[in-house]
Amino acid sequence: MKILVVDDTEANRKLLSWILEDDGHTVVEARNGQEGVELFQSESPDLVLMDVMMPVMDGFDATKAIRKILGDTHVPIIFLTALSDDSSLTKCLSVGGDDFLSKPINEQVLQAKIKAHTRIRDLSEELNKQKVELEKLNALTEREHEIAKSVFESAMSASLQDCANTRHYISPATTFNGDILLSAPSPSGGLYVLLADFTGHGLPAAIGTIPLSQTFYDCTIIGDSVSDIARKLNKALEEFLPDFMFAAAAILEMNIDGTRVTFWAGGLPDIIITDAEGKLKETVTSMHMPLGVLEDVDFEREVMIRHPEPGDRFYVYTDGITESENIGGDMFGDERMQDMFDGSHKDPFTKLLYDIKTFRGNLPQNDDITIIELCCTSVKLESEDNFLDRPKGTLPWSINMDLDANTLIGPSPVAQVIDMMGASPGVSEHKDYLHTIMSELFSNALEHGVLGLSSELKMTEDGYLDYYQQREERLSALDSGKITINVEFIADNEYGKLKIHFNDSGKGFDVSNTRTSDDNDSFGRGVDLIKTLCDSIEYNETGTEVTVIYTLKSDY
Amino acid sequence: MPVESALSSDKSELTISIAGRFDFELVQDFRATYAEKQNVRYTIDMRATEHMDSSALGMLLNMRKTLGESTKISIVNCRPQIKKILTISRFDKKFNIE
Incomplete structure (x- = not known):
């Protein structure tokens, strides 16, 4: 341990040095308070033995100065004094001393006090270290809480x-x-x-x-x-x-x-x-x-x-x-x-x-x-306006699909045609209605056209099941027949129009004799749906071809 | 399963849910949900129904005919386009459409 001895009497310094060095400490000697403060700064001793009465600067002032330098860190300062009145001893402690030793110095008491103060110093050092760690940890926790809080807030937002x-x-x-x-x-x-x-x-x-x-x-x-x-x-x-x-x-x-x-x-x-x-x-x-x-x-x-x-x-x-x-x-x-x-x-x-x-x-x-x-009242939420920036299609295009018996047996082509149409700007918003329209047109072309099924079957619930059973049977046995689907996009100043055309190889039907279904009929509703969703629907004379026009309005 | 049915915990309401496309492919499954007549109110939950065509309309009407006019049948949670199809077909006269 490095000990700073501050005493103006050379004999005292030598005596102390001799005792301390004998115990294995390193000793730095200062001849007055001011020298003591300077050496304290340059040598950073672990403990200070301080005389009281000295020329240039006394022990009280030197102690105050050293404490000021130290701030929060603790280095024990022990006064060496011949004074024994209470007020002097009290002053030793009040200026920042930790203890005092009466002159003449007793070797054993000196050693015991050094030991005791070393222990206190070690404890204080440990405490300081822990305090720093704790402060760091605290700052870290606070930061982590901040981060966590913002994560939660976004999760809930x-x-x-x-x-x-x-x-x-x-x-x-x-x-x-x-x-x-x-x-x-x-x-x-x-x-x-x-x-x-x-x-x-x-x-x-x-x-x-x-x-x-x-x-x-x-x-x-x-x-x-x-x-x-x-x-x-x-x-x-x-x-x-x-x-x-x-x-x-x-x-x-x-x-x-x-x-x-x-x-x-x-x-x-x-x-x-x-x-x-x-x-x-x-x-x-x-x-x-x-x-x-x-x-x-x-x-x-x-x-x-x-x-x-x-x-x-x-x-x-x-x-x-x-x-x-x-x-x-x-x-x-x-x-x-x-x-x-x-x-x-x-x-x-x-x-x-x-x-x-x-x-x-x-x-x-x-x-x-x-x-x-x-x-429990009608739900009122602020709805966003989805129609403001809807893209418009400006390039004309058409899709043609020829389906023969082999392909008609397979899965319905409607979804694929809709996906192809939906790739064009401004069409995808209408996919759901187009899906309904195309499904109806395809069902009619396939069931009534190619397969020759009659709606009359659907009059009763059992007949309804029968109808779809026959559909399956006739479809799986299909060896000839054809449906052509053609979709044309006609660009205009607005969102454009779709012209959808179906042509089937069936016998057709009497176009002049279409009837509207009443509320109780479980069939014949497809055409009504198409009529309402589209601008127009037209058959050719024999009923084997149908053309509908669908306008891609902004508001649907 | 595209067609599922579940009784409420007090057994007073049967909810039939239809997922994906509601068309003739479901004709058997759909009919099976109400084939055994129960003294409950029926709710058809269309939250997951993406498309429906006229064959589905026919299936709904058959259900109405089988269960009779006095049975309460509600069609709930329809997406706007499905609701429009039901409205065009004047189904609000036969069903309680929410």
């Missing part, structure tokens, strides 16, 4: 904002929320809602929200049923999360008119259904186990279906609400919850949130709280 049909309240107990509330439109114009509460709260609980939200959106985009969504979410969680982690959840789907709510619920508090006045109609207990518990093969996918009156409301919430505790340790409970909905409150949602807060008082929130109100 695809969720719809509240629309006219929903109101919600989310209050996590920590930075991370173990509750998750998502909503998404359905392809048929309805609304999906997912509310899930993971076991525990904080970061570990929040981790599960990532696979859950991704799976949910994958499902809602393709318009899965509630039962399918529940099963897929369960599978995702079961595979992704450790066994002890699962999520109590409810998945709801309301149709576009708000007249039908299909839902699956597992492990959540009772769902509350009220009328438009906020009066309780029904409580529905979760019928299933939470998501992520059962393996896929055992999963129970049965859903509940309700047909609400206009203005009825569904309240779905996590147990953070009913398990809110007041200062006396009482829980808010189901009863208080249901009392909200006795019809005396105009706005039970707002009243409930207020009551929960009042109930809890100043106590901290002990779990994540989430509630959503779903109002």
Whole structure:
């Protein structure tokens, strides 16, 4: 150990050096306070022995200066003093000394004090090291939390904002929320809602929200049923999360008119259904186990279906609400919850949130709280205008397809023709209607033309089956016959027109004797469909050729 | 399976789902879902139905004839183009189309 001895008396310095070097320490000698400060800086000793009364700068000032240089690091300074009055000794400590030794120096006491202060110094060094590490770790954790938080926020951001049909309240107990509330439109114009509460709260609980939200959106985009969504979410969680982690959840789907709510619920508090006045109609207990518990093969996918009156409301919430505790340790409970909905409150949602807060008082929130109100009226979402930048086809083209008996036996060519047409700008948006038109035209050409089947067969339900059976038989035995499909794109100043032409090798039919079907007929509807979807339909005299014109309007 | 049917948990409603193309290829499967008459309301879920043609319209009418006018049959979750086909064919007179 390197020890700095600051003393103006040479004899004292020599004596100390002799003792210390004998014990294996290195000694640096300074003759006064100022020299002591300078040497302290240049030599960085591990311990300082400091005389009090010295010329140029005394021990008190030197100690103050050294402490200033040291800042947070600790190097023990032991005063060597002949003074013995209390005030002098107190001053030694108050200027920054750690201890004092009375002159004349006793060798054993000196050695013991050096040992003791070395220990303190080592401890302090260790402590400092740990403090630095801790600070680093803390900064790292904070950074990681920031990153994680932004990941979660983007995972949730695809969720719809509240629309006219929903109101919600989310209050996590920590930075991370173990509750998750998502909503998404359905392809048929309805609304999906997912509310899930993971076991525990904080970061570990929040981790599960990532696979859950991704799976949910994958499902809602393709318009899965509630039962399918529940099963897929369960599978995702079961595979992704450790066994002890699962999520109590409810998945709801309301149709576009708000007249039908299909839902699956597992492990959540009772769902509350009220009328438009906020009066309780029904409580529905979760019928299933939470998501992520059962393996896929055992999963129970049965859903509940309700047909609400206009203005009825569904309240779905996590147990953070009913398990809110007041200062006396009482829980808010189901009863208080249901009392909200006795019809005396105009706005039970707002009243409930207020009551929960009042109930809890100043106590901290002990779990994540989430509630959503779903109002059963027509779904109103802001729809984007898809038609603004639709491409226009400007180049004329045509497709011709000659189908002989061999190819007619195979799968229907309609899908392929539609795909070819859809490759042209401005056509793909019309694919669905074109599919219907082409299917009808092809069925007619094949069934009534080439195969010579009569619609009369379809008069009865058994005949209906018979018809399609005969179709199959005649088709598989087909050895001659032909259908030609021709599609022509005619460009104009707007989106253009499609001229679709079918020609078949059948006997044709009496064009002057086409009848319109009435509401009860289970046949003859194809032509009506074509007439409504197209601008015009024309047959040739013998009924073996048909031409329809379809305008690619911007608004369809 | 393009045609699936499932009873609700309280056994009061039978949901028949049709995926992909709804046409004559499904005539047997579709009929099988309601062949055994049950005292339930029927819901045809068309969320996954991409296309339908006039043969499917015929199949729906046959279902209506078999079950009788008093049975509640709803057609739900139709995509816009499917809904248009049902409307053109005036199916709203015979079915509850949501």
